[in-house]
Structures are given as C-alpha cells and as structure tokens.
Amino acid sequence: MRILITGATGLVGSATARSFLAKGHTIVALHRANSDRSLVNDLENQIHWVEGDILDVLSLEKAMDQVDCVVHAAAIVSFVPRDEADMYKVNVEGTANVVNVCLKKGIRKLCHVSSVAALGRPDPRLIEDQSRIVIDETQRWTDSPNNSAYAKSKYLAELEVWRGIAEGLPAVIVNPSLILGEGDWHKSSTQLFKYVYDGKPFYTVGTVNFVDVRDIAEAVVKLTMSDIENERYVLSAGTTTYQQLFSVIASALGRKPPHIKVGPGLAAIIWRVEAMRSWLTGSRPLITKDTARSAAHHFEYDSAKIKRDLSFDFQPLDKTVKRVSESFLTAK
Numbered sequence: 001m002r003i004l005i006t007g008a009t010g011l012v013g014s015a016t017a018r019s020f021l022a023k024g025h026t027i028v029a030l031h032r033a034n035s036d037r038s039l040v041n042d043l044e045n046q047i048h049w050v051e052g053d054i055l056d057v058l059s060l061e062k063a064m065d066q067v068d069c070v071v072h073a074a075a076i077v078s079f080v081p082r083d084e085a086d087m088y089k090v091n092v093e094g095t096a097n098v099v100n101v102c103l104k105k106g107i108r109k110l111c112h113v114s115s116v117a118a119l120g121r122p123d124p125r126l127i128e129d130q131s132r133i134v135i136d137e138t139q140r141w142t143d144s145p146n147n148s149a150y151a152k153s154k155y156l157a158e159l160e161v162w163r164g165i166a167e168g169l170p171a172v173i174v175n176p177s178l179i180l181g182e183g184d185w186h187k188s189s190t191q192l193f194k195y196v197y198d199g200k201p202f203y204t205v206g207t208v209n210f211v212d213v214r215d216i217a218e219a220v221v222k223l224t225m226s227d228i229e230n231e232r233y234v235l236s237a238g239t240t241t242y243q244q245l246f247s248v249i250a251s252a253l254g255r256k257p258p259h260i261k262v263g264p265g266l267a268a269i270i271w272r273v274e275a276m277r278s279w280l281t282g283s284r285p286l287i288t289k290d291t292a293r294s295a296a297h298h299f300e301y302d303s304a305k306i307k308r309d310l311s312f313d314f315q316p317l318d319k320t321v322k323r324v325s326e327s328f329l330t331a332k
Contacts, residue, residue, distance in 0.1 A: 011179060013029075013113075018043065030053070064101055069111070092156045095161065111223055115150075115176060118175060119155075120155060161173055176216050177211050252321050252325035
C-alpha cells in the first residue's frame with residue numbers, strides 16, 4: 001500500500017516509516033524545506049518526498065495523490081509559553097487540514113498520533129485518593145491545572161479527528177506516553193538520556209509512563225492495516241519513578257545516577273528561576289511550570305485495550321534503555 005506520513009523526519013514518524021518499509025509498503029513523506037532528515041538518512045532513496053507543510057492545504061493535496069492511508073505524526077511538542085501560539089496553529093489547524101484533505105481524497109484510513117496528554121488529567125482537588133490514579137481510553141477531558149497548553153492542543157487536535165470520523169473518515173488514534181527511542185538527544189524526551197549522561201544530580205518525586213518508539217511504530221502499522229476503525233489506544237509499556245528511570249539510564253550509559261531528590265517546593269523555585277534566566281538571556285528554559293508540575297504527579301496509563309485487541313506486547317524498560325543508550329554512545 002501507499003502510505004503518507006506527516007512528521008516522517010521526527011522520532012515517531014521515522015520509526016514508523018522504517019516499519020512500513022520493512023513490510024514492503026511505499027512511503028510518501030511530507031517535509032518542510034530544509035528539514036532535518038538525519039533520522040532517515042539511510043532511507044532517503046526509499047521514500048518519496050513531497051515538499052510542503054500541514055498548514056499548506058495545496059501541498060497536502062499533492063502529497064495525498066494516489067495515497068491509500070495517512071499517518072499523521074507531525075506536531076509541535078513544547079511546554080514553553082512563547083511557543084503556544086505556533087503549537088496551537090500546527091497541532092490543531094494542521095490536524096484539521098489533514099482530516100479535511102483525507103475526506104476530500106477518500107483516504108482509506110487515517111492513523112493520528114496523539115499523546116496521553118490529550119486524555120487530560122483529572123483535577124487533583126476532586127480526587128480523594130491520589131496515591132494511584134489510573135487513566136485509560138475512557139477518560140473524559142476536564143479542565144484542570146494538571147493540563148498543559150500542549151495537552152489542550154492535542155485534545156483539540158483529537159476533536160478534529162473525531163469530527164472527521166463523524167463525517168465518514170475511517171480513523172484510529174494512538175496515545176503514546178513518554179517516548180524512548182534513538183534520535184537527537186537535544187530534543188524532546190530523548191533529552192533525558194543527555195541529562196543523565198551530563199551527570200545532572202537532581203531527580204523529582206513523581207512517576208513516569210514510558211513506551212519504546214519501535215512499539216509505537218508497530219502499533220501504528222498494525223492498526224492502520226487492520227479492520228479496526230474509530231477507536232483510540234493508549235500506548236504505554238509501564239510506569240516507574242523518575243529515580244528508577246534515571247538509574248536504569250545511568251547504568252546503561254556508565255554514568256552516576258541523579259541522587260538529589262527535588263520535592264514540589266524546590267521544583268516551584270527552580271522553574272521560576274529558569275523563567276527569569278530565559279527572559280534575560282533569550283534562551284529556552286530547561287524547566288517550565290508545566291514540566292515541574294508534571295514531574296511531581298503519580299498518574300498511570302493503562303494499555304490493556306491494545307493488549308486485548310491486538311495481542312500486543314511492549315518492550316521492557318531495561319531492553320529499550322540499553323538499545324537507545326548504545327545508539328547514543330556509538331554516535332558520540
């Protein structure tokens with residue numbers, strides 16, 4: 001089949017392209033001019049490239065010519081306030097454009113790569129027992145101080161997909177948790193590996209849900225090729241503490257793990273100091289209000305649905321971290 005992937009140069013999109021190509025499918029990739037293709041250097045000649053942008057409807061229409069299915073993985077992930085306007089435009093308006101062109105072209109199926117953030121987090125003031133909060137696909141979005149601007153942008157993007165479904169577009173949605181995979185360790189979730197490699201001493205008291213990028217790619221391929229329609233699936237291999245995650249990464253990288261615990265009070269001070277430093281220097285803050293708040297929470301995302309519907313298994317944390325760490329050490 002002929003598959004269009006938006007965001008094919010990113011962490012999830014590149015892994016998904018590899019998985020489809022390995023199964024003999026043809027890949028079309030929409031890319032912006034001068035985009036960084038380092039994650040797909042070895043696939044350059046196997047991919048049909050179409051220059052454009054999800055905000056440019058004409059380029060989207062050109063990219064979807066004679067395409068069977070679409071994987072929409074392009075998005076802005078940011079917790080920096082100055083990025084909010086661009087993030088809403090790309091994540092919401094861009095997804096609306098993808099949905100509209102899919103409908104116009106009669107695409108067989110759209111697979112939208114969302115995030116567990118789009119499920120929303122319940123207001124902690126309304127929860128009696130906060131020791132273990134489990135969230136699955138049945139979670140209904142509610143306004144809460146636990147929901148970041150990124151989360152809201154992904155929620156609104158999902159509403160565009162559900163609108164497309166109501167208008168007759170076959171679609172599936174995947175909601176990955178924190179993504180662990182080979183990439184640029186100066187960007188997104190892969191920065192956690194660089195954080196540990198650089199010997200940073202701090203860890204937060206919260207928990208983190210994680211998933212291997214290869215598992216996301218496999219789930220996207222299976223769902224796109226399946227008869228399943230109009231469903232969404234949480235993709236999370238498990239839950240661990242930040243302290244344990246950093247310890248596993250440190251062991252794989254041959255580094256000392258972070259050893260100084262940061263409670264909510266200290267985290268609140270740190271993000272304010274970072275905001276001031278960022279304002280004075282014009283650089284991007286390392287920690288924001290949203291990331292500081294998120295790192296102190298204890299949420300668990302349940303992947304029972306995809307395990308049941310596809311007999312799906314996830315890679316264990318140790319195996320994923322070992323492979324990703326080896327890729328970074330080899331690159332250095």
